[in-house]
Amino acid sequence: MSQIQLNQIKSDALKAFTAAVTSQDLYNQKVQFLGKSGALTEAMKMMASLPKEEKPAFGKMVNEVKSELETAYDQAELSLKNQEINSQMLNEKLDLTLPTSSRDPGKEHPVHKVTNEIFGIMARLGYSLRTGPLIEKDYYNFEALNIPPNHPARDMQDTFFVDETHVLRTHTSPIQIHSLENEKPPLRIIGTGSVFRVDSDISHLPNFHQIEGMCVDEKVSMSDLKGTITFFVREFFGPGLKTRFRPSFFPFTEPSAEVDCSCPICKGKGCSLCKQTGWIEIGGCGLINPKVFQFAKVEYPKWQGFAFGFGVERMAIIKYGVDDIRLFPANDVRFLKQF
16 A cells, blocks of 8 residues: 555545534544554555565554544534533523422421520520530439439439440430539530430330439529429410429439429310320429539539430420320421421
């Protein structure tokens, strides 16, 4: 094959590359000239039949033509792709008038909703937020709250033990001890978080949330405690509701009381939620036991205080009339979107 024939192949290939109108057409021309059975490849095969002295010159000519054609192909390919992208941008426009797929908007979980509402109410009384670890030392979860080993009160809280000295906290009361140890009175704190107990049924969960309040000052009495809780109940459930204290026992408060409020659904007349009594239990409270101050190394009776605690899920059940506490962690959208 002569140089004239190689130049003819190059000329034909360049014209074909220039005439291609799509990337696919261009690729087909590349196969025709540069492919395994293409014209230039067939020309290279003829080198085997040439005299030995002519092979170097012929091989050099073939490689030069191949290099030129590959460069020409790359340039043509880039030009065609740019043209196709520009054409696509002009012809394929987004129709912003088309309706979007329907999707239910997210809702704040009722447990978070109730927690934030309680924070807002207590903040107006000067309370500030505290948190604590979920895995507590036995000392902070029990002993510093006047619940020593083998104390019967430990049976009231079925506990998940991590090891011999650590537990998944059974209540948020350890937050009180951490605050008393690390901060100087007077104090008004509100703590919250997950707590864990070996319990699960229609009205109990193994993992639920509590709100813990504590006030420490130089002169604190049961009347201060009742005034605080009465204010909270009326702000949270609605005006006109009554509160009452029933004597109870908690190792970390003395005296202790269970707190009831008149049913926010029937306003004390009696309904299924309050089991026709007109009253609903909402939590426990009391004056802080002097022994708790002693453990935290807080001077008593110079400093006195009260504490109270509510289950957040229970508050949500009462407020929204939910009949099964297990609905809260189920994450059923049909339930959650009601809130």
